[in-house]
Amino acid sequence: MKKIAIAAVLAASSFLSAHAAAISGLVNTGSFASGVQDTNYVLNGNSYGYVTYDNAWPVNPWLANTSTSKWITPTANQAASLDPVQNGTYSWTLSFNLSGFDASTASFSGQFAADNQATVKLNGVVIGSASSFSQFSSFAANSGFIAGVNTLEFVLTNFAQGSGNPAGLRVEFLQSNVVTAVPEPETYAMLLAGLGLIGTISRRRMRHRA
Numbered sequence: 001m002k003k004i005a006i007a008a009v010l011a012a013s014s015f016l017s018a019h020a021a022a023i024s025g026l027v028n029t030g031s032f033a034s035g036v037q038d039t040n041y042v043l044n045g046n047s048y049g050y051v052t053y054d055n056a057w058p059v060n061p062w063l064a065n066t067s068t069s070k071w072i073t074p075t076a077n078q079a080a081s082l083d084p085v086q087n088g089t090y091s092w093t094l095s096f097n098l099s100g101f102d103a104s105t106a107s108f109s110g111q112f113a114a115d116n117q118a119t120v121k122l123n124g125v126v127i128g129s130a131s132s133f134s135q136f137s138s139f140a141a142n143s144g145f146i147a148g149v150n151t152l153e154f155v156l157t158n159f160a161q162g163s164g165n166p167a168g169l170r171v172e173f174l175q176s177n178v179v180t181a182v183p184e185p186e187t188y189a190m191l192l193a194g195l196g197l198i199g200t201i202s203r204r205r206m207r208h209r210a
Contacts, residue, residue: 023176025096026108029169030070038072041092041154041169049092049169052078058166062133063113069172081165088158092169095151101178103145108176111136115168118156133168 027040030051037048049072054065057079062071074082074090082088098106112120115133119126123146128139158167 019180020105020177021101021180023096023098023106023108023178025094026110026173026176027094028069028173029072029171030065034070035076041072041094041171043074044091045093049074049090050076050078052168058115058133058168062115062168063135063170069170071168071170073166073168078168079166081161081163082167083158083160083165084162086160088160088167090156090158090167090169092154092156093151094154094171095149097149098145098178099148100181102181103147103150103178104143105179106145106177107140107142108173109138109140110171110173111138112154112172113137113170114154114156115166116157116159118154118169121153121155123150124153133170136170136172 029038029041031040032038032051034051034053036051038051039048041049043049052059052065052071052073054070059065059071059078065071071078072092073080112118112128112130113133113136114130117131118129120128120130120139122141122144125144127141127144128137130137130139154169154171156167156169158165
């Protein structure tokens with residue numbers, strides 16, 4: 001009976017305690033092979049961008065690709081000249097799910113770069129901006145998260161230019177953290193009832209053996 005009680009207490013403690021974890025789904029741009037669509041980032045709601053090649057223009061003068069993150073572009077030809085007459089807007093969205101976690105404890109930080117400029121929004125609220133393709137700009141959030149699916153939107157503006165006008169986005173997360181949700185009162189009640197049932201069964205077994 002003692003062993004059963006100890007096991008039950010340990011199980012309850014593990015179940016009820018909160019644990020910190022990295023936020024799943026916060027992935028860097030370019031996590032696929034070069035030339036392949038990056039399906040983590042949805043482009044303009046219904047498409048995907050392409051992962052760039054390391055040694056092909058415009059990655060230089062753009063920040064060099066690394067094993068951590070790479071540039072993505074709207075077209076398979078990363079050197080394609082876009083938006084010759086008016087500014088082009090490209091919206092990349094990244095979704096992540098906080099179901100089972102306490103959204104009020106979530107936080108993350110990262111860095112991004114853009115050609116020509118971009119803003120990043122968490123659930124519609126701007127949390128950072130970038131205006132360089134040769135260096136990173138920071139973004140971060142420790143509030144504004146919701147239970148369930150959250151959305152990061154990177155809105156890229158490519159200034160109009162007659163030729164030699166590629167567009168690209170680079171995103172790299174530095175850290176993230178969220179704590180598992182604390183069980184509802186009903187869950188506590190069910191667990192306590194279960195522990196009580198275990199105790200009753202154990203006592204009956206002891207009496208039967210006696």
